[in-house]
Amino acid sequence: MTEVNVPSVARELLQRLGPELVVTGEDVLRYCHDWHGDVQSSALAVLRPRNTPEVQECVRAAGALGLNIVPQGGNTGLVLGAVPDMPDHQVVLTLERMTAIRQLDCDNFSAVVESGIVLEEFKAKVAEAGLFFPLTLGAQGSCRLGGNVSTNAGGVNVLRYGMTRDLVLGLEVVLPDGSLFEGLSSLRKDNRGIDLKHLFIGSEGTIGIITAVSVKLLPAPDQVATALLALESLEDAITLYRHARRQCCDLMSAFEFLPPLAFDLAKEGIPDLVLPMAAEHPAYVLMEIAGSGLVDMDDLMARFVEYAFEAGLVLDGVVAQSQAQARNLWLIREGMNEGQAKRGKHLRTDLSVPLSRIAAFVAETEAAILADMPDVICVSYGHVGDGNVHLNVLPDLSGDIDAQICRAKQIANRVLDGYHGSISAEHGIGRLKKGDFSERLPEVQRRLNVAIRKAVDPAMVMNKGCQIDL
Amino acid sequence: MTEVNVPSVARELLQRLGPELVVTGEDVLRYCHDWHGDVQSSALAVLRPRNTPEVQECVRAAGALGLNIVPQGGNTGLVLGAVPDMPDHQVVLTLERMTAIRQLDCDNFSAVVESGIVLEEFKAKVAEAGLFFPLTLGAQGSCRLGGNVSTNAGGVNVLRYGMTRDLVLGLEVVLPDGSLFEGLSSLRKDNRGIDLKHLFIGSEGTIGIITAVSVKLLPAPDQVATALLALESLEDAITLYRHARRQCCDLMSAFEFLPPLAFDLAKEGIPDLVLPMAAEHPAYVLMEIAGSGLVDMDDLMARFVEYAFEAGLVLDGVVAQSQAQARNLWLIREGMNEGQAKRGKHLRTDLSVPLSRIAAFVAETEAAILADMPDVICVSYGHVGDGNVHLNVLPDLSGDIDAQICRAKQIANRVLDGYHGSISAEHGIGRLKKGDFSERLPEVQRRLNVAIRKAVDPAMVMNKGCQIDL
Known part of the structure; x- marks a missing residue:
């Protein structure tokens, strides 16, 4: 990078914030592509604050220069929410340097964490204390918690624990004018008026930058039981699910349906996979229950499968007798994706x-x-x-x-x-699904969305081009 | 009521909306007091729409006359959120005539219900289908579901099932300009941008009128096990709770702490109550676990209590052996309140x-x-x-x-x-806690609250005087 390539506004940012916080030139590019590598964009600069006051400083400096800010966590999103699309007007603000666990409260089953922590690292830290943060995603080795919150990430445990929104107790957010929303509550029950944190969860960085999150934790589920069940139809899978909720006290952590073709695809994806049964039935369910302590999950699964057979809901089935067998059942689900890719x-x-x-x-x-x-x-x-x-x-x-x-x-x-x-x-929604979203958005919802964005971000400093066109 | 007592603006409302929808005169008063009967206010009129289009009509008529609208469900709130405080400028809009269950979807574990249904009636209807709506409140024989949502009601099951917010899948809301927010989704997983329903939940009728709600249902917990445990201290109750979550797989539906004085107060409140143990320990916990199907709750409770004794967390304890015994344990909790009242x-x-x-x-x-x-x-x-x-x-x-x-x-x-x-x-917050709330509200939060209310209700038609002063 030579000084001559830096546009004057980026130079101005450098001057105001210093080289420690501002990246310019070619180094910017690695913050400007999508997860799959299909899209490569650019930006004026990347801002890399180390703490909340520096985020405020960055937001004020960018705002003062009339720039638009694209907040970014691990940039693992699939809808281009954190990929700039106005290279001459946007800066990326990455939270990657804010990774502290500010508090871990085992008795309150909660933690306060900075947005830049990688999800997998956070889960590992929490596990050391015998606790469990249930959000589980394919991208968890790269995605960052603030990104999960701002996109309201889902993942494979939603059935049991809800979306990311359901795991959030409080937020710290730098608003578009640089002021600080201090809402890092760890309270479980707090009913003081409109709950503003929900505005920011799922807003994909369009009305503020989440700098820290207070989250719920749970007891680690140290027992897991897994079964693969063959069924007459997908309708029967719905019926089986209804029975499973009741019979297993909502202790299910997964209930996936698969078509018979999954078996072939899995073999194509993972050629040495040993299939536990032949693909001779119209529908399959991969079911998992999980828990801890005094409830015996293996026993519960065995009794539920027996119940389901007796009720005529299941034609054939395999219950994993070991972790290795359970892993093998999940490989059908994962191998199916690899097979499709191939x-x-x-x-x-x-x-x-x-x-x-x-x-x-x-x-x-x-x-x-x-x-x-x-x-x-x-x-x-x-x-x-x-x-x-x-x-x-x-x-x-x-x-x-x-x-x-x-x-x-x-x-x-x-x-x-x-x-x-x-x-x-x-x-x-990000930028990728904006068109499909917009086509289906009722006029009243559009007006509310626009009114809220304008109310919180009147100068339109945040993530322009994301979710809706203003 | 004689015509002469009706102010001209109420006459104008009557003319626009007709006598079927407008109550004036003394009949207004029974919509203008608080639940305890401590406060008696008044209003220009009470509007009683029978369906959503009529709510829109009422809102437009009131808005056109420059009136302020106080939405009301069962009026069982404890903070004066639904009690008018500007008798010459406000009308009450009651949802009491909108009580239909529009949809009950057993396979989706969901229902779509109008706001005016009494909570207990809704729960009974749902129970007929073998399902369970977990919101449980002292006022459930009178409160109405729309009020529960607009106040984000809590109750005794929050520990297990969350606040009302956590039970809502979608909302239909008449906005302050009379337009309709059509968000009655029954989807469990839907991540399309800012989730606007959360703005209305807990807003206490300050930015719109919730006319119908899509809610989650659950399998009915047909097994309940209850125990009263004596402990060395309140600290030990926290420790016991941590162990109980882990050992009982989060199947707890209640975990209440009581002081030794609870026993005396309960006897004063319910003189013929038979106490199951003497009040000789520093702290007590009333614990309940609940579930359905193949997990035996009595067995789980017995094993947990044994575990807690062995771990030295519990000094003494009684496990209910029948529903009558369980009821008797809960009477200590309820009698304590009556004793305090006496x-x-x-x-x-x-x-x-x-x-x-x-x-x-x-x-x-x-x-x-x-x-x-x-x-x-x-x-x-x-x-x-x-x-x-x-x-x-x-x-x-x-x-x-x-x-x-x-x-x-x-x-x-x-x-x-x-x-x-x-x-x-x-x-x-309502009107009663507005001062205490306001004193503690950080300036940034106040600005956001005001900005949102003004964005959604620029003409300030809704529930003025509630939550914050604008």
């Missing part, structure tokens, strides 16, 4: 419908897609308990792949709209 | 602190009050799992009762502030 570019979706309608939605959508494009392959699977469906479509490789993907997405969204479903069950 | 006017509080600090907070507050007023009696009890403390003070009846109550409240709030506690764990 078949090449395909449509991946992140949809949700009421869980009572999953079977009808999947049947109708697959039928509509196959009626239009008989040579594609539909692979539908997901989280029954959340109503979250990944309805993926593998295109016919001899045809126009992008056109098939585009067409399949249109059809899926059209059917989804009839089910009042969500085009983003867990990934957020 | 001793006359006293300070009642609804405070919360981090649960790790309950013991220190109670000790410090009681010591400070007794140092100042040696002849009062402190009765501290509450929900360990929520950090919710009812620190009540029975004054010396030979002194100035109101002065002692006022002084004790000041001291409790001063100590509470040092613990970063909440002056309203579950009751809300």
Whole structure:
């Protein structure tokens, strides 16, 4: 990087904040791409504050220069929420240097943590104290907690523990004018008026920068029992789920449905995988229960599977007898994704419908897609308990792949709209889904969204281009 | 009521909306008092819409006449949130005629209900379908669901199921300009931008009128096990709670601490109550676990109590062997309240602190009050799992009762502030706690509150005088 390439406004930022906090030149680029590497953008500079007052300083300096700020955690999002799209007007503000655990309160089952801590590191620290932070994501080795909160991340444990929102007790947020929202409460029950923290959770950095979070912790579930069950239909999976909630006292930590094709895909993804049963039934459920202490999870699972057989809900089943066997069952779920990837570019979706309608939605959508494009392959699977469906479509490789993907997405969204479903069950809106979101946003909601953003960020300093166009 | 007593603006409302929707005259008064009957106010009229379009019509008519609207559910709140305080400018809008269950979806464990349904009636309807709506309050025979949502009601099951907020999937809200926020989603996982429903939950009718709610339901817990345990100290109750969470897989539905004085007060409140043990230990815990299906709650409770004895956490204990015995244990908790009432006017509080600090907070507050007023009696009890403390003070009846109550409240709030506690764990702010709330509200939060209210309700049509002064 040579001085001559730095635009004057970046030089001005450098002058105001100093080289310790401001990155310019080519080093900026590694903060300006998306997680998959499909998009490479740029920005005027990257701001790297080390603590909350420095975040305030950065926000004030950027605001004073009329710049727009894109806050960034681990930049593992899938919808371009933290990727700048106005290179000449935006700076990235990364929280990566703010990684302290400010407080760990074992009796209150809570912690206060800075936004930049990597999720996996935080979970490990908490585990050392015998506690458990349940948020579990594929990206957990890279994503940062503040990003999880600002995107209201989901993950595989939502069924039992909720979205990130449900794990947050309080927030510290630097507002667009540089002032500080000091809401790091660790109270479990606090009913003082409008709960402002919920505005920031899921706002994807559009109205403030979350600098620290107070979160709930739980006892670590030291017992896990896992089973793979074969069923007559996806409808039966919904019925089985209803029975499982009641019979297992809501102790389920996963309840995934899989199509028979999952077995083939898993073998393609992980060739030496040993399948525990043949793929000869119409639907499968991968079920996990978890707990701690005096309730015996293996015994509970064994009795539930027996109950389900007797009730005629299950045709065949395997209950893991060891951690290794449990791991092997999960490899079918994970291998299926790898198998899809090996078949090449395909449509991946992140949809949700009421869980009572999953079977009808999947049947109708697959039928509509196959009626239009008989040579594609539909692979539908997901989280029954959340109503979250990944309805993926593998295109016919001899045809126009992008056109098939585009067409399949249109059809899926059209059917989804009839089910009042969500085009983003867990990934957020960012910049990628802004168009699809906007098309479906009722006028009253749009007005409220705009009114709130303008009320909190009248100078429009924060993450322009994300979620909605103002 | 004679026509001559109706102010012209009320006549105008009558003309616009018709007598079916507008109540004037003396009949207005029964909508204008607080739950305890301490406050009797008045209003220009009461509006009684039967459906959502009529709510919109009422809001538009009131807005056009420059009136302010106080929305009201069952009017069982304890902080005057639904009691008008500007009789010449306000109308009450009651939801009492909107009581339909629009949808009950057993497979999705959800229901869509109109705001005016009485909580107990809703719970009974849901129970007929084998499901459970966990919100449980003293006022449930009178309070209405929309009021519970707009105040984010708490109750005795918060420990297990959260506040009302945690049970809401979606809302339908008539906004201050009469437009309709259509957010009655039944999705479990939906991550499309800022989640606007959270603005309305807990806003106590200051930014809109909740007309219908989509709520989560659960499997009915058909097994309940109850125990009363004697402990060395309140500190030990916190430790016991930590062990109970781990050992009982978070299946606790109540974990209440009681002082030894609870036994005397319960006998005073319910003279023929048979006490299950003598009040000879420093602290007591009333613990309940609940579940359904294949986990045996009686067995789990028996094993947990044995575990707690062996760990030296418990000095004495009684495990209920029947529903009647369980009911008898709860009568100590309920009788204690009646006993306090029989001793006359006293300070009642609804405070919360981090649960790790309950013991220190109670000790410090009681010591400070007794140092100042040696002849009062402190009765501290509450929900360990929520950090919710009812620190009540029975004054010396030979002194100035109101002065002692006022002084004790000041001291409790001063100590509470040092613990970063909440002056309203579950009751809300309304008009009664507005002053105490306002004194403690950081300037940044005040600005955000005001900005949001002005953004959503620029004409200030909604519940003026509630929560904050604009």
